[in-house]
Amino acid sequence: MQKEATKKNERVVEVFDLFVKHIQSFFDEAKLNHEEYTNFVNWADRLGKTGELPLFADVFLETHVLRSMYTETPGTQPSLLGPYFIEGSPLIEAEADQPFVLTQRPDEAGEILYFKGNVSSVDGHPLSNVKVEMWHNDTDATYSAFDSVAPRYNLRGHFYTDENGDFVVKTIKPTPYPIPTNGPTGEFLEYAEMHPMRPAHLHLMFEAEGHETLITQVFPDDDEWLENDVADGVRLDLLTKFEDKGEYLEASLNFVMRKK
Amino acid sequence: MQKEATKKNERVVEVFDLFVKHIQSFFDEAKLNHEEYTNFVNWADRLGKTGELPLFADVFLETHVLRSMYTETPGTQPSLLGPYFIEGSPLIEAEADQPFVLTQRPDEAGEILYFKGNVSSVDGHPLSNVKVEMWHNDTDATYSAFDSVAPRYNLRGHFYTDENGDFVVKTIKPTPYPIPTNGPTGEFLEYAEMHPMRPAHLHLMFEAEGHETLITQVFPDDDEWLENDVADGVRLDLLTKFEDKGEYLEASLNFVMRKK
Numbered sequence: 358m359q360k361e362a363t364k365k366n367e368r369v370v371e372v373f374d375l376f377v378k379h380i381q382s383f384f385d386e387a388k389l390n391h392e393e394y395t396n397f398v399n400w401a402d403r404l405g406k407t408g409e410l411p412l413f414a415d416v417f418l419e420t421h422v423l424r425s426m427y428t429e430t431p432g433t434q435p436s437l438l439g440p441y442f443i444e445g446s447p448l449i450e451a452e453a454d455q456p457f458v459l460t461q462r463p464d465e466a467g468e469i470l471y472f473k474g475n476v477s478s479v480d481g482h483p484l485s486n487v488k489v490e491m492w493h494n495d496t497d498a499t500y501s502a503f504d505s506v507a508p509r510y511n512l513r514g515h516f517y518t519d520e521n522g523d524f525v526v527k528t529i530k531p532t533p534y535p536i537p538t539n540g541p542t543g544e545f546l547e548y549a550e551m552h553p554m555r556p557a558h559l560h561l562m563f564e565a566e567g568h569e570t571l572i573t574q575v576f577p578d579d580d581e582w583l584e585n586d587v588a589d590g591v592r593l594d595l596l597t598k599f600e601d602k603g604e605y606l607e608a609s610l611n612f613v614m615r616k617k
Numbered sequence: 618m619q620k621e622a623t624k625k626n627e628r629v630v631e632v633f634d635l636f637v638k639h640i641q642s643f644f645d646e647a648k649l650n651h652e653e654y655t656n657f658v659n660w661a662d663r664l665g666k667t668g669e670l671p672l673f674a675d676v677f678l679e680t681h682v683l684r685s686m687y688t689e690t691p692g693t694q695p696s697l698l699g700p701y702f703i704e705g706s707p708l709i710e711a712e713a714d715q716p717f718v719l720t721q722r723p724d725e726a727g728e729i730l731y732f733k734g735n736v737s738s739v740d741g742h743p744l745s746n747v748k749v750e751m752w753h754n755d756t757d758a759t760y761s762a763f764d765s766v767a768p769r770y771n772l773r774g775h776f777y778t779d780e781n782g783d784f785v786v787k788t789i790k791p792t793p794y795p796i797p798t799n800g801p802t803g804e805f806l807e808y809a810e811m812h813p814m815r816p817a818h819l820h821l822m823f824e825a826e827g828h829e830t831l832i833t834q835v836f837p838d839d840d841e842w843l844e845n846d847v848a849d850g851v852r853l854d855l856l857t858k859f860e861d862k863g864e865y866l867e868a869s870l871n872f873v874m875r876k877k
Contacts, residue, residue, distance in 0.1 A: 369808045372657065375647045381681045385641035387632050391695075391832070394682050397632065398674045405665015414658045421641045421655050438651075548629045570649070 377486035404541040411439050414543050416588040424556040432479050434592035434613040441500040442560065446490060449526075457516045458493060462507060466496040467529030469593040470599065472575070473609035476522045476563055479616060483522030487614075490515040490562040498534035510517050530599060530606055531557040541605040546587070551585055556580035561612070566570060575610055618794045631657055641731065662802040672700045673802050676848040691741050692875040694852035697835040701760040706773040707751060709786075717776045719751060719788035722767065727789030728758040730859065732835070733869035736823055739876060743782030747874075749765060750775040750822040758794035790859060791840050793818040806847070813847055816840035821872070828874040835870055 358435050389397060412432035419437045427435055449457045456471060477485045490512040494500050518524050535553035537543060546553050558574040574590055576583060577599040583591050599608045649657060664670050679697045687695055709717045716731060738742045747818045752761050752773040761771035778784050795813035798806060806813050820833040836843060838856040 366808060368653075370810075372647050372649065372653065373805060373809060376643055376657075377640045377677055378680055379646070382642075383636055384682045385685055386639070387635045388633065388686075389682060390686075391682075391830075393628075393632065395698075396677065398638075401674065402665070402668070402670045405658075405662070405670040406668055408662070408666055410662045410665040411658050414661070417637055419654065422644050422649060422651075425645055426650075437653075461653065464716055511832050531656075545633060548626060549633060550630075569746035570651075598669065 364473075388584055391410075391507065399543055401546065409537070409540050409542050413545070415439050416536055416542070420589045428576065430615065432613045433571060433573055434594055435572050436590040436592060436595060437559075437588060438562075438572050439560065439588070439590075441494075442490075442492060442562075443502050443509075443513070443535035445456075446492065446510050446515050449514040449516040451516065451519075455465045457525040458594055459512055459516070459528035460514045461512055463526065464503045465512075465529055467532075470528050470530045470603035471525060471605060471607045472528065472559065473525045473607070474518075474523070474561075475610060476524075476565070477613055478565075478568065479613055482509055484565045484568070484614060485518055485520045486521055487518040487522065487563050488515055488563040489524055489526075490564075491528075492560045493528070493531040493558065494534060496529070496532055497534045506561050528559075530577070531559055533557045533580060551587060552585070555580045555588055556586055556591065558590070561615060563612060567616055567617055569617055571612065571614050572588050573612070575608070577608070636728050644876035652852050660801055660804070664779070667798070667800045669759045669800050672796065675699050676802070678703055680849045684796075690875065691875045693833055694851060694854055695832050696818075696850040696855060697848060697850070698822075699820065699850075701754075701763055701824075702752060703762050703769075703773070704751065704772050706775050708833075709774040709776040710865060711776065716785035716787040717774070719772055719786055720768075720774045721772055721788065725771075725789055727792075730790045731865060731867045732788065732819065733784060733785045733867070734778075734821075735784070735869075735871045736778050736784075736825070737871065737873055738828065739873055743778075743873060744825045744828070745776040745778055745780045745782055745784065747823050747825040748775055749778065749784055750824075751776070751788075752820045753788070753791040753818065754794060755789070756792055756794045762799050790818075791819055793817045793840060795845055801814055811847060812845070814842045815848055816842035816846055816851065818850070823872060824872060828876055831872065831874050833872070835868070837868070 358547045372523065404413055415437055423435050447460055450489045476487045477483055481495050496508060497511055499505035501507040501513060502509045516524060533554055533556050538546060556576050557580050561573055561575060563571040574595055576591055576596050578596040597608050599606045632811055652814050664673055675697050683695050706722055711717065736747045738744055755767060755772055759765040761773060762766040762769045772788065776784060793814055793816050794817065797803060798813045816836050818836050820834055823831040834850055836851055836856050837859040841852050857868050857870045859866045
């Protein structure tokens with residue numbers, strides 16, 4: 358234990374040293390004068406106090422971390438976790454020959470969506486009993502538990518793949534939405550003349566023994582915001598057709614998990 | 618106006634782009650995995666929400682900005698403004714042949730200090746009527762208006778240099794103190810195995826027409842924390858002897874301001 362603690366400590370020191378070093382090279386290259394320094398720190402202070410720092414980090418930095426780690430490796434590309442995941446979603450039980458039904462209100466608005474997935478390992482074998490966590494927004498473009506009138510776990514839940522690695526889940530089509538614009542992150546977007554929109558997406562997280570947890574998103578391939586997602590979360594292998602079947606939409610995607 | 622706004626805007630975009638670029642190179646070099654990324658963002662979120670972000674920035678970054686801008690230029694070295702400056706300090710009036718008396722309680726504890734200064738321009742001329750803002754901590758090691766029982770403007774005030782650029786102010790000797798250790802900044806110090814102490818110092822800010830505002834600090838040359846000030850604010854030309862005159866201490870320093 359002692360040794361592990363020391364090792365962890367050294368890693369933390371290493372990370373902090375690099376953080377300070379790179380922030381200092383930012384100051385060196387930006388050549389901020391004292392007034393600009395003060396303005397910048399005030400902006401960062403507001404970002405911090407309003408609790409928007411994780412939002413800013415997830416939108417402008419997380420995707421960069423993921424790209425630099427995964428672009429070249431086989432398996433489904435991860436996308437950002439984002440700030441709207443919460444722990445403790447309900448387990449959705451399988452009923453014989455029926456799709457899982459994602460937690461929703463009896464009168465949930467929106468187009469019904471059947472989403473089919475298959476989960477396999479990079480070695481080609483299907484993965485059964487994989488825990489699939491799913492969450493997305495509603496037609497008000499809000500996530501439950503975040504400025505939403507819906508119950509805490511609305512449009513959230515987890516379930517398990519069957520013996521072939523398959524699952525089918527019934528939910529509604531998610532909605533494109535703007536990230537919050539009334540705080541310091543919005544100021545940043547305004548300065549940078551960027552729109553705040555994200556394309557519609559399902560969030561999915563897969564956990565399987567012996568494999569890296571896969572956190573990713575699925576996008577309808579005809580969304581108008583795909584080309585310039587503010588959070589840069591779109592990857593080509595995460596697009597799929599949301600096919601109009603009259604009464605409902607149908608979409609599917611296969612997911613490939615990396616071994617640990 | 619329109620043109621100025623556009624120019625300011627371009628500068629802000631430039632600064633933000635550089636900020637994101639350098640933070641991304643931090644992530645690249647640190648090779649954070651997703652868990653480390655999450656831990657790091659959580660730490661930064663706590664730093665932000667507790668309002669410690671300016672403290673962290675001032676202690677670990679501001680001094681670097683100042684060093685890189687001023688080390689090679691003539692004139693008194695600036696030191697950090699720090700998080701304890703507040704606007705609106707009282708004007709201290711001159712009484713004939715008497716020193717200014719910094720705002721203090723009738724029973725203010727501490728060694729009496731007479732501090733003498735002279736302010737001149739880099740061209741060698743004395744600067745009269747320079748606004749001198751002064752603030753420092755008390756023997757409890759606290760700054761008024763920050764976790765202190767003292768009145769809001771205790772040991773704070775401003776006054777003006779005389780026709781020769783001179784001033785004398787009566788106050789008490791400041792106290793070495795630890796920066797706050799019970800929050801995320803303290804966590805950082807613990808990881809980095811750094812003590813939290815700053816040497817005793819007077820804060821001074823000089824404003825004179827046609828000159829850059831000079832924000833700096835003055836340190837007793839025998840303070841035990843000079844060598845490893847946690848905020849790295851010490852500069853050799855900011856040290857002076859606090860001479861024991863029996864009933865009181867006496868110290869002096871000359872300040873040289875840069876032209877705009």
